[in-house]
Amino acid sequence: MTLVGQGAAPGLGAGPAGPSTPQPPSGGLRKLGSARWRRRNLTFDKISFFGVFLVVPLVLYIAFVVSPFVQAAYFSLTSWSGFSPEIPFVGLKNYVKLFGDDTFMKAVGNSVILALVLPTVTLGLAMFFATLVTVGGSSRGNVRGLAGSSAYRIVSFFPYVIPAIVIGLIWSQIYDPNSGILNGVLTRVGLDQFTSFPWLGEVSTARLAVMFVIVWGLVGFYMVLFIAAIKGIPAELFEAARVDGAGRFRTTVSITIPLVRDNIQTAYVYMGILALDAFVYMAALEPGGGPENTTLVMSQQLFTTAFTKGQFGYACAMGVVLAVITLAYAGLVFAVNRLTGGQNEVAE
Amino acid sequence: MTSSLSTLRSFDRRNFLRGGLAAAALAATGGLAGCATSGTGPAPAASSAAGPTSADNPFGLAANSSTEAVIFKGGYGIDYADFAGKTMQTKQAGSTVKVTPATNIAQTLQPRFVAGNPPDVIDNSGANLIGINTIRDQLADLTDLVDANNYEGQKIAGTLYPGVLAPGTFDGKLVQLNYALTVYALWYSASLFESEGWTVPKTYDEMFELGGKAKAKGKYLLGWGKEAATYYQTMAIASAIKQGGNDVRLALENLKPDAWSMQPVQDVFNGLKKIIDAGYVKKGGAGTQFTAAQAQWSNDQDFLLYPSGSWIENEMKTQTKDGFKMTGAPEPTVSSTSAMPWEALHSTAAEGYVVPAQAKNLAGGKEFLRAMLSKDAATNFAKTTFSSTIVKGLIPEDGFGSTALQSQVKMLDAAAANVFSWNFVDLYGTNTDQLVLWNAFLQGDSDVATLTKGLQSITDKIAKDDSIKKVPVS
Numbered sequence: 001m002t003l004v005g006q007g008a009a010p011g012l013g014a015g016p017a018g019p020s021t022p023q024p025p026s027g028g029l030r031k032l033g034s035a036r037w038r039r040r041n042l043t044f045d046k047i048s049f050f051g052v053f054l055v056v057p058l059v060l061y062i063a064f065v066v067s068p069f070v071q072a073a074y075f076s077l078t079s080w081s082g083f084s085p086e087i088p089f090v091g092l093k094n095y096v097k098l099f100g101d102d103t104f105m106k107a108v109g110n111s112v113i114l115a116l117v118l119p120t121v122t123l124g125l126a127m128f129f130a131t132l133v134t135v136g137g138s139s140r141g142n143v144r145g146l147a148g149s150s151a152y153r154i155v156s157f158f159p160y161v162i163p164a165i166v167i168g169l170i171w172s173q174i175y176d177p178n179s180g181i182l183n184g185v186l187t188r189v190g191l192d193q194f195t196s197f198p199w200l201g202e203v204s205t206a207r208l209a210v211m212f213v214i215v216w217g218l219v220g221f222y223m224v225l226f227i228a229a230i231k232g233i234p235a236e237l238f239e240a241a242r243v244d245g246a247g248r249f250r251t252t253v254s255i256t257i258p259l260v261r262d263n264i265q266t267a268y269v270y271m272g273i274l275a276l277d278a279f280v281y282m283a284a285l286e287p288g289g290g291p292e293n294t295t296l297v298m299s300q301q302l303f304t305t306a307f308t309k310g311q312f313g314y315a316c317a318m319g320v321v322l323a324v325i326t327l328a329y330a331g332l333v334f335a336v337n338r339l340t341g342g343q344n345e346v347a348e
Numbered sequence: 349m350t351s352s353l354s355t356l357r358s359f360d361r362r363n364f365l366r367g368g369l370a371a372a373a374l375a376a377t378g379g380l381a382g383c384a385t386s387g388t389g390p391a392p393a394a395s396s397a398a399g400p401t402s403a404d405n406p407f408g409l410a411a412n413s414s415t416e417a418v419i420f421k422g423g424y425g426i427d428y429a430d431f432a433g434k435t436m437q438t439k440q441a442g443s444t445v446k447v448t449p450a451t452n453i454a455q456t457l458q459p460r461f462v463a464g465n466p467p468d469v470i471d472n473s474g475a476n477l478i479g480i481n482t483i484r485d486q487l488a489d490l491t492d493l494v495d496a497n498n499y500e501g502q503k504i505a506g507t508l509y510p511g512v513l514a515p516g517t518f519d520g521k522l523v524q525l526n527y528a529l530t531v532y533a534l535w536y537s538a539s540l541f542e543s544e545g546w547t548v549p550k551t552y553d554e555m556f557e558l559g560g561k562a563k564a565k566g567k568y569l570l571g572w573g574k575e576a577a578t579y580y581q582t583m584a585i586a587s588a589i590k591q592g593g594n595d596v597r598l599a600l601e602n603l604k605p606d607a608w609s610m611q612p613v614q615d616v617f618n619g620l621k622k623i624i625d626a627g628y629v630k631k632g633g634a635g636t637q638f639t640a641a642q643a644q645w646s647n648d649q650d651f652l653l654y655p656s657g658s659w660i661e662n663e664m665k666t667q668t669k670d671g672f673k674m675t676g677a678p679e680p681t682v683s684s685t686s687a688m689p690w691e692a693l694h695s696t697a698a699e700g701y702v703v704p705a706q707a708k709n710l711a712g713g714k715e716f717l718r719a720m721l722s723k724d725a726a727t728n729f730a731k732t733t734f735s736s737t738i739v740k741g742l743i744p745e746d747g748f749g750s751t752a753l754q755s756q757v758k759m760l761d762a763a764a765a766n767v768f769s770w771n772f773v774d775l776y777g778t779n780t781d782q783l784v785l786w787n788a789f790l791q792g793d794s795d796v797a798t799l800t801k802g803l804q805s806i807t808d809k810i811a812k813d814d815s816i817k818k819v820p821v822s
Binding site for chain 1: 392453454458461462464476478479480481483485486574576629630632634635636637640646670695777780781784787788791793813815
């Protein structure tokens with residue numbers, strides 16, 4: 001293993017290649033040597049490995065991911081209606097129109113707010129709960145979670161098992177101004193200002209109400225993800241911290257979070273992508289974009305533009321903007337992680 | 349062994365995973381991929397070889413041909429279309445009709461339009477219909493259909509209610525046959541009004557007064573649901589047209605600047621605003637699903653009047669109180685000196701049937717519509733859905749036992765030639781944007797000026813956008 005690692009004599013490890021000429025351990029020659037070594041070793045094993053693990057996925061990826069992207073990017077430069085074989089080219093006109101379209105800009109703003117707030121809140125809560133059920137228990141004896149933690153773990157995962165659209169429909173009933181359980185409870189305890197209060201219809205509450213639903217639906221999943229990560233940390237570390245007098249909060253900040261940082265980064269990216277999309281939740285809760293469009297998101301506006309207004313070219317331009325924002329978001333998360341001392345690697 | 353291990357190493361697992369995450373991020377931006385087509389289709393297939401035409405076969409339906417009909421499966425179901433298909437198979441022996449239900453017409457048929465192989469006839473309806481302005485260039489002219497004789501030997505055009513072809517006619521070409529007659533009205537419970545001794549308001553002032561009486565009984569005058577807030581826009585436009593005459597309709601239809609600031613429109617908005625400010629509108633509509641809101645009217649009787657189309661009876665069939673006696677009245681005017689009488693009616697036809705010009709069996713598509721317009725099929729539709737088709741004179745006195753259908757026929761008779769409708773909201777797909785404004789207005793969060801400004805800016809945006817085809821109305 002050491003020999004291979006040094007690269008001084010790559011051939012030594014490769015039985016079939018036979019004894020190779022000794023190479024001086026210089027960088028340039030090493031490269032040459034390894035190139036020759038690779039050429040000589042194109043066995044059936046290796047080629048079939050390439051075929052199965054590289055070529056097939058690559059072909060599928062190009063056919064079903066790259067080519068639709070390229071097509072969509074091209075359509076964004078046309079005024080295609082979506083229903084005719086004619087696709088008139090209009091250049092960047094759609095993009096110019098986009099940036100002057102206040103409804104779409106409002107949707108962009110809403111999506112960005114969701115992408116900033118939702119991951120922070122969801123993952124913060126998920127981390128809090130995960131800590132409680134793994135290391136937040138009694139400070140005597142072994143490091144462990146709260147009593148009955150396995151029950152909490154199962155229960156909090158329930159919402160994730162329900163499809164997003166069902167969650168949306170359930171909550172739209174809960175929020176119903178006149179027959180919903182929320183106002184029913186609030187008015188029963190004497191808060192009469194909530195009689196017929198439209199949670200999803202007031203500018204001041206609509207956005208909070210939908211964000212609550214999304215957090216509710218996903219916090220359990222990320223909690224389970226973090227629990228798995230925390231379980232991977234050796235218990236001795238927590239014990240040592242405890243011996244040193246660290247409280248639960250200090251342990252979380254100084255031990256847990258730095259050690260599961262990669263998981264947090266990955267979770268942040270995924271949660272952010274979900275927040276930038278949010279289509280299913282919005283379609284169930286606020287199909288019309290909410291009061292004064294405060295909950296309108298880009299994906300909704302894209303859908304209406306394409307199918308109701310018959311402007312597929314324009315809708316594709318929206319899609320391109322959404323993709324750029326999503327990639328920028330992922331880049332931002334990586335950058336922040338690296339700047340704050342992370343390794344900018346995905347969890348391995 | 350060592351060899352293959354080192355080979356694995358050289359792939360750099362980290363780069364693999366990093367790429368994988370980036371790919372996942374990209375794949376998740378599904379909105380982008382969703383725009384892609386399955387490839388633009390081949391050149392349109394030539395329409396089928398048509399057979400010889402005759403009095404019984406005016407479009408030259410080829411012998412033993414098959415016709416594909418895609419029918420929107422919504423409130424009316426598809427049984428009536430199956431019935432029409434069988435009627436056609438009986439009349440044109442040997443031909444077959446395949447009726448396929450669909451709920452999302454635009455999403456289902458978009459690839460087929462692009463590929464140039466659309467079905468022979470489509471019921472382009474429902475929340476996800478294809479905007480008619482988007483496809484009208486690709487549709488067959490149905491003028492020869494209405495000029496042909498029906499299965500009873502009468503010219504079809506002569507058997508229809510007045511004005512029902514207008515909503516499907518663009519630039520002089522009839523591209524869409526709207527099958528179900530829709531009467532827009534202010535609906536109420538005749539039994540409740542009778543027992544309370546109330547009369548139907550004919551102006552906004554009378555409505556305001558009725559609101560006071562309703563309040564005394566612990567009820568509201570009006571109510572709404574969040575997806576249907578624009579039913580009030582529909583009522584407001586109808587009232588304004590009745591008040592101000594055709595000029596109002598033309599200004600709105602042709603997207604004129606300041607169309608929404610016209611006096612009749614403003615008078616209607618102010619009339620509504622007074623009712624809203626007095627607290628006669630049930631709160632919470634902006635957060636209520638529209639059928640739930642409608643049940644507050646038809647089942648709980650929390651509020652008295654609901655502006656809607658005549659589909660309302662069928663829509664609320666299972667959620668209407670026994671003995672409700674749902675009845676419609678024409679929408680109110682501003683004053684008794686309006687340009688059109690109070691009896692004037694906003695009536696149009698819905699369930700738009702289209703025959704794509706590229707259909708393989710164009711004649712079959714038209715023949716199917718001819719079967720739909722036959723006496724048997726049209727009567728069957730009315731009987732099973734409690735809605736009138738555009739074919740007149742098929743509803744008996746008792747309206748098949750439906751008070752709503754009775755009142756519908758009565759209103760149409762009273763209106764005579766004073767029937768109007770407009771297209772611009774559906775044509776330019778502005779309903780979604782307008783909903784936002786109406787929810788705020790009905791909730792009492794915005795005033796008449798805000799509403800007017802908002803509606804006007806939606807109109808102006810379309811008027812200025814030269815990528816949208818305009819349909820001039822005169």
